[in-house]
Structures are given as C-alpha cells and as structure tokens.
Amino acid sequence: MAGPPPIRNRIRELRFHAGEMTQAALAERIGMTRQTIVAIEQGKYSPSLEAAFRIAAVFGVEITEVFQWLG
Amino acid sequence: MSFREKHLWISIVTTVAIWGFYFWHLIGAIGAGGLTDPRFAFLTGGLFIGCLVVVTVVEIALTLVATVTTRRSEREARDERELLASLKASHVSLMALIAIVFSLAIAAYLLGFVDAASPAGPNLPMTPTNAMILFANILTAAVIASELIRYVFNVALLRRLG
16 A cells, blocks of 8 residues: 655644644544644644645645645 | 544454354254254254344443444544554455355255265264254355454454554
C-alpha cells in the first residue's frame, strides 16, 4: 500500500493561533469528524480539495498557507 | 472513536456472538444426524428467527447507546475519510462474497456429481427438505461472512487512515 502523501500542513499551528481551537471545533466547522482532523494533521490522510479549502477558510488564509506539496 | 467506528464494532460483536452461536448450534445439530431428522427445518428455522430478533434488538440497543454517547455534530458529519473507508471495505466484501459463492457452487456441483456417479446411486445423508435448509444456511453463512469482512476491513481502514 502507498505511503503517506507528500503533503505537509500547518493545521496544528493555525489552530493554536486561532485561539487554541480544538480539533473537535475545527472538525465541526468543516463538517467532519475529529478523527479525520487528527489523520490530516498527522499526514496520514490527504483531504479532498473541498475539505482543504474549507479548512483554509476557517483560518481565513489561502490554501497554500495551510498545505505544502513536498513531492 | 467516531460514531461510525462505534457502530462497526457493534456490528462485529453482535455478528460474531449471535450468528456464531447460531451456526455453532447448526453444526452441532448436523453432526448429531439432524439432516435426516424431519424436525430439522422446524428447529433450525426457530433458532434462526430467534437469533434474527436478538441481533436486531441488541444492535438497536447498542446503537442507541452509541448515539447518546456521541455528539450530534459528529454523528451527522458526512466524513469523506469514513466514506472512502466504507467504499473500499464494501468492494473487498463484494469480492469475498463472489469468491465464497463461487467456491460453494463448485463444491455443490462436485458433491452432486460424485453422489450421482456413485455405483450405489445418489445417497446423500439428508432428506430433500433438509438439503434445501442446509443450502439456505450455507448461503446465509456466506452473506454473514462477507458482511463481517466488510465491518472488519472498514475498521482496519479507519485505523490505518487515521
């Protein structure tokens, strides 16, 4: 099976700067489960384009400020 | 643990416990010569319906507990990761079901062929009625097995993807 996707993200950092937003709170804002947010932060799961845009919108930043392609 | 995973574990536990109990008793009855017993259909049918009721009641009860212990927003989340895991698990389960049914078809054909070609003539140790009951149970077991594979694979994928 393929390894983790070559994408780095700053979700944890952005959550901290957003008033120490919890993973559960972020999950609720984008309509997903906390476990999926955990998986995304740990780089075990690549979100869909829509989910990535939703996450960026929550923090009020561009998507490239949240996710960086390492490949 | 997400609501989806809780529900999967409920399905795994109830399937293994209740249907395991049913097929354990079925195999015991067959081993005790039940296939020649005219009451076989009645006894296994009653046990099957009883297990079906128990599975339904237990799953509903445990799902209610899971519902109460999970936040509404998480229950209603249309999570793409969970959907992906569910779709992959369903695919694996379908392939498993096809393999099981195909294997059973081959086995049934060979058994019938050998029995029919026997010098003493067809002599399967079962009444025609019980043969049908046995066939129905084998198909049911195949479906239950494929569903169990789906639940387990789904949980494994959720753990692997998270």
